[in-house]
Amino acid sequence: MCCQRRHHRGHVRCHRPSARGGARGRPQGAGRGRRSAPGAGGDLRPGRVTEQPRVCVVGSLHYDIMVRARYLPRTGETLMGDAWWWKPGGKGGNQAMAAARHGAGVEMIGCLGRDEFGARLRERLTGAGVGLAHVRTVEEGSGMSVAIVQGDGDYAAVVVSGANRDIDEAQIARTGDAIGSSRVLLLQNEIADGANAAAARLARAAGITVILNAAPARAPEGLAGLVDLLVVNAVEAEMLGGGRIDGLESAAVAARELLTLAATVIVTAGAAGVAAAGIAAASDAETLTVPAHPVSRAETHGAGDVFVGALAARLADAIPLPDALRYANGAAALHVGTPEADRDALGPADVRRLLSGVAAK
Template identity: 35%
Template sequence: MTRLDVLGAINEDVVARVRRAPALGETVADGVLQHQPGGKGANQAAAAARLGAQVRMLGAVGRDAAAAQMRAALESAGVDVSAVQTVDEPTGTALIVVDEAGENSIVVCPGANARIDPDRFERDAAVPVLAQLEVDGAVVDHLARTSTGLFALNVSPARELGQLLWDRTGLFIVNEGEYAALPRLATAPLVALTLGADGAVLLRGGRRVAEAPSAPTSVVSTVGAGDAFAAALTVALLRGLDDEVALRAACAVGAAAVADERSQPALAPLDAYLG
C-alpha cells in the first residue's frame, strides 16, 4: 500500500451558504450555517486515505471540543492521527462563504496550526510527504530538510519559497494565480497546474507532458476540490501511474469533490477514477 505523510492545517470549517456573497460593507441575510471538518492538510489527508493510501496526519489541534471532532473525522476517513499534536491554542477555524455557484471566499484563523513543533514528529524519513502552506514555513522547511522520499508541495496560499523548497520539492501543485505569482515554477522539475473548469496540465521542466479535461459535474462547492486533486495526483504518481493517467484520475477526483458540499468529500478508491 502507498504510504504518505500529510503535513498541514486541521481546521473546523464554519460555512455560510448564501445566494450571493456580500460586497464589502454589505449584509446578506439568507445564509445557511454548517460546521464541518476542514483545513488543507486534513482535507488532503482524508482524501488520500479514502483513495486507498496509508496516511498519517502531521498537524496540531487545541484542547477544545472541535479538536475531538476533527480527530474523529480524520479517523473515520482512515487517517492515522497518532502524530497530531495537542497544543494550548484553539483548534484552527476557517470562516467560509459559499455562493449558489459553488464559489467561495475564506478567512483562516490558524490557532493551533501555528504551534506545530516539527521536532516532536517521529517518522520514517523515506515516507513521501504532501504539504501545503497554511502552517508555519519553518515547519514545512523542517519536513523538506529531513525527508528523503518524495516531497510534494501544494503552494497554497501562495508565498515566496526559500531555496530549500525549490531544491527539495519533487512535485509542485498550483492553480493559475499561484503559478503566475511564482515565475520560477516554469523551470521546476514537475508542476501540476490546475485550470478550473478547463482541467489541468502537467509540466516537466516547463514542457507540457500531460493534460486532462475537467470531468462534467454539477458544482456544489469548490472548497475541497483543489485538496482532493492534490491528494489524488500525489497518490497516483506514487503508485507509478504514468503522467496522463495520473492527471486524468486527479481531475476526475476533483470533479467528484466539487459535487459534494463537504470540505472532506466522500470518495471512492482511486481505481474507480481510472479509465
C-alpha cells in the first residue's frame, strides 16, 4: 500500500512499510528550532533560519586528473586517450563546493600538501566560496586521483590519499567553533574513522545534524548512534548489506534495511532516482522515492557529491527532507547533463527552473 502526494511542485511517492520492511521504531534525530538539546541528535525538521545556512565539511581534498578515453583499458593494454584536464576533488572538497554553490556558508576542515597541487586547490575552493581557515598545510603531498572517463560518461578512478591521512582527532578538537556554529556536519569515508568520530561527537554535543556519505562503502568505527542521515549509492548500499538494487522499489527496501546505521537513510539509484527511509523521510509513511530526471549524460563523475552537497545546503536551510531530496536530485541531474566547462555556473536558479519545468508537464 502506498500514498502519492505533491510536495510543492514535484512528485514524491511515499510508501508505507510492508511486513518485511516494517519500521524499527523512531530513532533519535529530530528537534525543533536551530538546535536540539545536546545528545538528542540533529534537527532535520523545518525551522526558521535567520542567517545564511551553515554547513561544516570534514573530509578529503584531492587534485583530480581526468582522462577521457573510449573505454577502460584491459590489463596490459595501452590505450590512446582523447583529452585530459584537472579539477578540484576529494569527496570532502566536492561536497563543500556543491553546498556553497547551492546557497550554504561552508567551512572546510582538512589537510593539503605544501605543493603546487595544494596551492591550486586552495585557489579553486576559495573561489567557490568555501572557507579554509581550518585546512592545514602539511609536509606530505596533497591527495590526488586519476579518473578515466569513458565515451558514455561512466568512469573509474584510483585515489592516493596523501595529506588527507594527516587529518586526526587533535585537528578536529581545535575546530569545535566551526562545527558548533554550523547547522549540518557533513562527513565521508575518505579520512580516518577516528577523525570522523571526533567531529560527530562534537556535533552531537551541540545538537548539529550529522550526515555521513559512506563512500568508500564501510560502516566506520566509532559512529554508532552519532549519524542522523546516511547517504549511499546503490553499490555502496549493497556492500553495506542492503541487498541487490535494480530500481527505486529495491532501493527503498535497502534504505529500510540500513536503518540500523542511521536515523534516516538515503539510497541514490543512479538513473532510477532516489529512495529514503527513516525518521525524516516522510511524516506519514516509512519510505519515499523521487524518480530521476531524464537527461543526456555528459559525464557522471562527481554527480553523487553534488547530490550530497546540495542536500546538505537545503537541510541547513531547514527545508523538509522530501523537498530537499527533490532539489538535490535536480542538482545532480543538471550536473550529469552539463559539460564540465559549464558546471561551475550551476546554482539554485537552474535547479528551480528544472523543477518548475517538470511540474508544468
